[in-house]
Amino acid sequence: MAESISESLYDDVDLNDDAPEVLNTPEIPPEPKKAQNPQNSQIFKVKIAEFEKRGGFFDVHFVYRVETEVEGVAGYNRKRYDTWRRFTEFMDLHEKIVAKYRQKGVIIPQPPEKKMSVMAKAMTATHTSQDPEILQRARHLERFLNRLIQHPRIQSDCDLRDFLTVEAALPASSVKPDISLGVLKAFNGFKDVIDKITIPIEETDQWFEKANSSWEELDENLRKLHAEAVGLVQHRKAMALNGEMLAKSLSSLAASEDSTTLSLALTSLTDTYEQSASIWSRQAEEHNAKFAEAVEEYLGLLESIRDVVAERIHVWQQWKKAQKTLEELRSKLSTVDDLKVKELNREIHETNEAKERLQKEFDEMSKAIKVEIERFEEERHEDMKNILVDFIQNMIQSHVQIAELWDQFAPYAQKIII
CATH class of the missing domain: 1.20.1270.60 (Arfaptin homology (AH) domain/BAR domain)
Known part of the structure; x- marks a missing residue:
């Protein structure tokens, strides 16, 4: 993972069919390894410089100052950007990236989960600049952003670019789920177990079988x-x-x-x-x-x-x-x-x-x-x-x-x- 700019805060198929299904597709070898020749002139670094509490009692929340240093990346006209983003905007960015890239086989980093304890501190605590839990969230958000900007298929994405460069608040994702990320993970995990029991699949591509192990x-x-x-x-x-x-x-x-x-x-x-x-x-x-x-x-x-x-x-x-x-x-x-x-x-x-x-x-x-x-x-x-x-x-x-x-x-x- 790239270093920060400076020291940061830290189909459905027949479920009644008991016969094993087989992926009858030819084994596809990995594409040849491409030589990594990054341009020396390209710079792309993001850090969470600080955070603060904003809003009234019924809408109190933390906002995080996102500092971006960029040079030699398409779509970025300035060398430095400074935006303030609330936690929900990070979640919206993740949902937008997932909707566009997961179906293309892209591995998308996980953002931190929403925690009631952090929300409670936003409503009650007065001095939060050194709170370990909030600092930990800030570091997790920074790692999440740096993983995105390092990915060659995502770093020029328009939603990511807007997140880093547009100073105004961004429109919410139209695909945002109504349940928390943790609950969604638990549901998906349960669904995967049921699928493995009711839809036995014999993987003929040995690469995936070995990789899964x-x-x-x-x-x-x-x-x-x-x-x-x-x-x-x-x-x-x-x-x-x-x-x-x-x-x-x-x-x-x-x-x-x-x-x-x-x-x-x-x-x-x-x-x-x-x-x-x-x-x-x-x-x-x-x-x-x-x-x-x-x-x-x-x-x-x-x-x-x-x-x-x-x-x-x-x-x-x-x-x-x-x-x-x-x-x-x-x-x-x-x-x-x-x-x-x-x-x-x-x-x-x-x-x-x-x-x-x-x-x-x-x-x-x-x-x-x-x-x-x-x-x-x-x-x-x-x-x-x-x-x-x-x-x-x-x-x-x-x-x-x-x-x-x-x-x-x-x-x-x-x-x-x-």
């Missing part, structure tokens, strides 16, 4: 990694809190100690734990923003892959439905009277066109998904390397700083005279 394994491993990352963040926060409490106790003890050398040592130890607690607290924030949230983003991208693959299966179902309808219509030709033959031939012609169109759409989507997965894998390898390198460097830096604090304390401990 790979995605499931990756999802399982990332969920384990995310759980450990969240646990590590909580552990760091607990260390910081306990370090602060210990420092306070040591400070009181130093003030009541008669021995000068012991009092000085306890005072120095107090300072050591106070600064260590500050390092652990900062470390927890960085691990959450740059490690746990980054892994969570890839769990969202795997969800997007499942969405686009489900769309491919839906196209296949529509194609098979048209094929079955065509066979039924042709079987009627020998039984209808001459007056209805013309009308029946017209229906056969239209159904055949629909079948061919759906078959072509299915083949094109299969090719597009393979290209998307290849791109996803390339980015994942690079991103994971950067995430882990940054995590290790942060750990080393923190341990070095804490070691220096104890080196500074050592002379005081050596001078203790009892």
